[in-house]
Amino acid sequence: MNNIDPIAVFKTEAAEQLEVIEAGLLDLTSDLDDRAQIDAVFRGLHTLKGSGSMFGFDQLAAFTHHCETAFDRVRKGEAPATIELISAVLDAQGHMQALLETPNGDHEAMSRKLLENLQRAVGGAASAVPAAAPAGVVAVASKAAEQNTKRSWQLKFSLPANSMINGTNPLGLLDELRDLGECEITAETQDIPSIDDLDPREIHVHWTVSLVTEAPESEIEDVFIFVMDEMKMELKEVGSSPAQTVEAEKPAIVGVAQTPNNAAQPAESDKSLPEAKAQRQNDNVRVPALRLDEMMDRVGELVIAQSRLSQMAGSAADLGLRSVSEEIERLSGELRDTMMVLRMMPVASLFSRFRRLVHDLARETGKDIELITEGETTEVDKTVIDRLADPLIHLVRNSIDHGLENPQDRIAAGKPPTGRVHLSAHQTGSEVVITIRDDGRGINRDRVRAKAEANGLIQPDQQLSDQELLQLIFQPGFSTAEKVTNLSGRGVGMDVVKKTIEALRGAIDVKSNIGEGSEIALRIPLTLAIIDGLLVRVGSGNYVIPLSAVEECLELSVEEDLRSRGRSFISLRDHLVPFIRLRELFNTGTEPEVFQKVVVISTGAERVGLVVDQIIGDHQTVIKSMSKLHSNVASFSGATILGDGNVALILDVAHLVAAGQHQEAQMRAAG
Structure with missing residues (x-):
């Protein structure tokens, strides 16, 4: 039985068409004479109008018809493509989205207002855009003749x-x-x-x-x-x-x-046409995200069952069982990798949203802004992309409002009048690093410190590293803005960014130079479902460290352990690396092993060692959420089920690295 809702399919495809229209309009802002983009925008509007009328979205069809008519005049050379026209159609495109979401709503007042703006943008030609026409009626535009005779x-x-x-x-x-x-x-x-x-x-x-x-x-x-x-x-x-x-x-x-000038093909060639078309149409299949999530859950359960089978086969003498176990392990691994790829999406779908945002903010602030994107083909789990949208909006808005100067100030500072916001993404191991960089005024550290002291976040004489000082901008209610604007200044947003990134098991790095600009790097795991982990034992408990964060493993003898008491550092190739004794952190109440192990982990340039009793080996980790009772325990980001049915907690690498660096700063200050 086919349960596909044609209206839902139309809404999905219409939303995609609106994105295509928006992209074409934004491309036109850099080249107003680009015929290909003019034609593309016209075709997008034409398609949206026709499809909307066919599926009963009469208000959408009627409103879109006027925009289509305006661009038809541009396409025929009867009116020029101008920034004013593009801005008017961009505003109208946002209204089309509202008409799509609530087709039976009362949109007439807004439709009239936007159509009046559109009419002014095309020179006030009544035949081009009948602004007074009711929103639910498609007015037939007069066709401009290229010849005077019929x-x-x-x-x-x-x-x-x-x-x-x-x-x-x-x-x-x-x-x-x-x-x-x-x-x-x-x-x-x-x-x-x-x-x-x-x-x-x-x-x-x-x-x-x-x-x-x-x-x-x-x-x-x-x-x-x-x-x-x-x-x-x-x-x-x-x-x-x-x-x-x-x-x-x-x-x-x-x-x-x-x-084409060729005549019709013989009838014999048409016989293979349906099969060929069906093959091409099946190249891409639209699948609801919910079904992918359900499949990932099933794959996760399969990985857990396979882990248990491998453990049973390892302790059995039956070679046939071991052979089957190895085969299932291989197949489940391939299925897992395939499933992960299905959930991956290029960050281009995320970055494309910011072209419109930057365009609108440039109009609102009066600043000249250029958005540069790089690494759009980098792929991330769809869930990660969905949850990154709001944090990136806050960061881009802050870069434009706080970071970039107005054109006059930039010229006075010896900079080009156009400010740049650079969005980039690249993959590092099992992490994706998304960077937001601007060439603005940079972060004023004196102002950050003064505001933090005024808010009671730090003491007046408290020693902080540069990274710790810059991280204060993510505290709730923190803002260095001198006045509240429509964009920022209320101290709301950056703390939400940090909470969201930490919920994704990610980390934030901040760099800034006065007069040169700022750079904020978001380190995000590729996926939130299944990871490769390093299984370790601390006392009688098992824990998982994400393998992507592990740099190396060392041995810590009893003598070295005693020698480092009071100064928890190890010398690693002429560099001192702080380490944390997990046995003490987790209060296991057990005695240390004779030969303890140090697992060196890192996030970016920061490193810290974790002292464990035993390294068991690598483990395919199906991530399970923590219960509400334990959701606020900062040392753990989740849990997993082992092959024997026991639970192992997944260590929060970002929190442990931060704790180790804080411990190092305290020791250096005391020394």
Whole structure:
């Protein structure tokens, strides 16, 4: 049984179309004469209007029609593409999103306001954008003639049998032809099969159209711009040259349709067309994220069961059981890797949102801002991308409001008037590092310290490292802004950033130079579901350290342990590395082993050693959330189930590294 909701599918595809329109508009801001982008925006608006009308989103179709008409004038050279027009359509694009989400809401007042702005942007031509038209009525725009005399055309066309299934409404195409001039339409019904063989989902009718219009040939073809590659069409001017035949064998794509000169292919070639099209259509499948989450849960349970089987096989003498266990281990590992890839998405889907944000903030602040993105193909778990959106918005807004100077101040400081915000992503091991960098004024450390002392966060004489001082900007209620603006200054946002990143088991690094700008790096795990871990024992308990954070393992003898009492440092290639005795941190109440081990972990440039009793080995770790009772325990980020059914806690690397560095700072201050 098919439970697919066509309205839900339309909303998803319409949202994607709106993103395409937005991207095209933003690209146009850097080159107003880019014909390819002008055509792309027009086609996006045309598609959205037609699809919205077909699925009953009349307000959306009507409103989008006016924007389409405005860009149609630009496309034909009747009006220039201007920054004002792009801004007006960008504002309208946000309203289209509201019309999509609440199609039956009262949007008339906002529609009128935006259409008035659009009318002013295109020069006030009443025929271009009828601002006073009701939001629910599509006004038929007058077509600009390229020639003053009317011409007679004869058009014969047939659509693929599955056109209606794919969302094409033949009646909409015929209505567009009627809008071009005097139109006489004849439906050719001789190919309709008997009632027993009739499939009501398919089109069995083709049409002959006589059209008298001032519109040029290109405008008639534009009616079929989105089905041109799949349909058969004969178009000729009555009494003039022979007909040009259009017959395509490729699926429709969003692009400027070209009319090939070749004649129709033999009927034999059409026999393989449905199979080839079906193969191409199956190349990409839209799957709800919830189903992927359910599959990942099942894969996680399989990994746990496989771990238990491996443990049982390892203690058994049956070689056949061991062989099966190894095979299942290999298959479950491959299934896990495949599942992880399915959940991965490029960060381009995240970065693309900030082009519009930067464009709007530039208008609001009066600053010249250039957004540069790098590493968009870097892939991260979809859940991570969804949860990173809000933190990145706060960081980009702060870079623009606090960091970048206005053009006059930048010129006075010897900088170019246009400020730069640089968004980049790259993968390091099993982490993704997302960096937000600006070339603004930088963070004033004296102001940060004064504000922290005023808020009681630190004591006036308290010694802090540069990183500890910069990390104060993430404290709740902290802000160095001199006045509250629409963008920032209330001390809300940066603390949310830190909480979100820590909830993702990530870390934040801050760098800043006065007059040169600031850089904030977010270190995020690739996935939140399954990780490779190092299983260790402390006392009688087992713990998992994320393998991506492990640098090396050392042995700590009893003599070295006693010698380092009071100064918990080890010498590692001429560098002192602080270490934490987990046995004392977790208060196990057990005596140390004769030969303890030190696991050196790191986040970025910071390193710390963890003293454990035994290193058991690597372990595929299925991450389980902590209970509400233990959710605030800072040393752990989650738990996992071992093969024997026992629970092992997953250590929070970022918290332990921070604790070790704090311990080092205290010892250095005391010494």
